Amino acid sequence: MDSWIMVLLITLLAFVIGTVIAAAVFLMMAGSLPRVRKGVVAFFHPFADGGGGGERVLWCAVKAVQDACPKAQVAIYVREGVTAEHLVRDARSRFNIHIEKPIQVIPLRRTHLVLPERYPRFTLLRQALGSVALGLEALRQLVPEVYIDTTGWAFPYPFAWRAGSRIIAYVHYPTISSDMLGRVWSGTATYNNDADIAESPIKTSIKLLYYHAVAWWYGLCGCVTSVTCVNSSWTRDHIQRIWFLGRAPVLVYPPVDTSELLQLPLDRKLKQLYLVSVNQFRPEKNHRLQLEAFALAKRAAGPTLQGQAVREAKLKFIGGCRHADDEARLTALQQYAEELGLADCVEWIVNAPFSELKAQLGGAVGGLHTMTDEHFGISVVEYMAAGAVPVAHRSAGPKQDIVRPVLEDDGSEQVTGFLAITVQEYADAITRVLTMDQRDRLKIAAAAQKHAKSFSTERFLQDFTAAIAPVLPH
The missing domain is CATH 3.40.50.2000 (Glycogen Phosphorylase B;)
Structure with missing residues (x-):
């Protein structure tokens, strides 16, 4: 002492x-x-x-x-x-x-x-x-x-x-x-x-x-x-x-430059159910949590048609590598996906141009974000503008400013996405997004898109x- x-x-x-x-x-x-x-x-x-x-x-x-x-x-x-x-x-x-x-x-x-x-x-x-x-x-x-x-x-x-x-x-x-x-x-x-x-x-x-x-x-x-x-x-x-x-x-x-994303149709033809994760491959973005939650959601999927939708869904990581450390981190994440049995249902899109990002967001049913205390959360706004239901970390910018309910014309509140912290909470939210009725998804996506306009140039x-x-x- x-x-x-x-x-x-x-x-x-x-x-x-x-x-x-x-x-x-x-x-x-x-x-x-x-x-x-x-x-x-x-x-x-x-x-x-x-x-x-x-x-x-x-x-x-x-x-x-x-x-x-x-x-x-x-x-x-x-x-x-x-x-x-x-x-x-x-x-x-x-x-x-x-x-x-x-x-x-x-x-x-x-x-x-x-x-x-x-x-x-x-x-x-x-x-x-x-x-x-x-x-x-x-x-x-x-x-x-x-x-x-x-x-x-x-x-x-x-x-x-x-x-x-x-x-x-x-x-x-x-x-x-x-x-x-x-x-x-x-x-x-x-x-x-x-x-x-x-x-x-x-x-x-x-x-x-x-x-x-x-x-x-x-x-x-x-x-x-x-x-x-x-x-x-x-x-x-x-x-x-x-x-x-x-x-x-x-x-x-x-x-946030959402002008082109806001033009994407909400009522999209979902040939393949998939989620996106748009973030640089940096340690604070916590991609491992996303992989763990996705694997847990798949393991918990039942024998019903909804369970089948979760089992067949994909997760697409779209991010940039700044240097050798990021590249090494990406390799480690790919190995971790294999260990979790996700190799066939995870896709890695690295250093993609905006046209590719827009195309992927245009077909996604939801978007993942797992950084603790993200000061704002531009990727979350991009999900919402594109009509992809966000599942974001319950802290800082996403919690206080972005993934918030909006008032409808009749005075009721409409959620704009979901917030989570633990692996289980993320897995439950992922399952909910992937198995959601199309009409419910459209309501959330429309409210999210409306709120995304608050963050314009x-x-x-x-x-x-x-x-x-x-x-x-x-």
């Missing part, structure tokens, strides 16, 4: 000393930055050419700024080697977003400093420090009148604020949340809390102290924003608890513009 207390005291002392040093460095570095460039709005988005949901938010935000403030010069801090022409072309081809006015690119050489794979230990702290170094690299080249962060790296905010910028944050996912702290406190082993730490009271105590210190730093950085936008109710609740804000964050749902542009207009250059 004495050694345990000693470790905690040493850790606390190191934190206090580190705080004093950091404050001194902050004052020194902030004072050496150039003057504010009036009329410039700069977006901090180091991987603006990534092509994901975060980049769609970026380009819609750029369009909102240019429409609301035509005379403003828009700049983007982005990794070295990416040109403005490439970014504008990418926005048009990937997202159908047309950036009419010119943008300026501020190249960043050290974007590797925020990559998690670079830091096998103390990932959170070292990424945070890396983001500070990257933010300073950006600000040494240009201090804008308005600094907009669309990546979630709050740690450079105080430097931009001290240099004279007004800060706008669009937060997709809190860097650290009370849920993360709760899982460490309870000793739960997850993808961001190793089993050897979860099983050790000493290591758990040290990690809690470490997380609380980072959370305190994160909260201080967030308090300098002029406008804080969040992408979901769950993110809003956590930011409100962790950031030292004097006002509530503004909820601005991300712009037009809604984002309207709400984001209203939130940021007061702090844009005049």
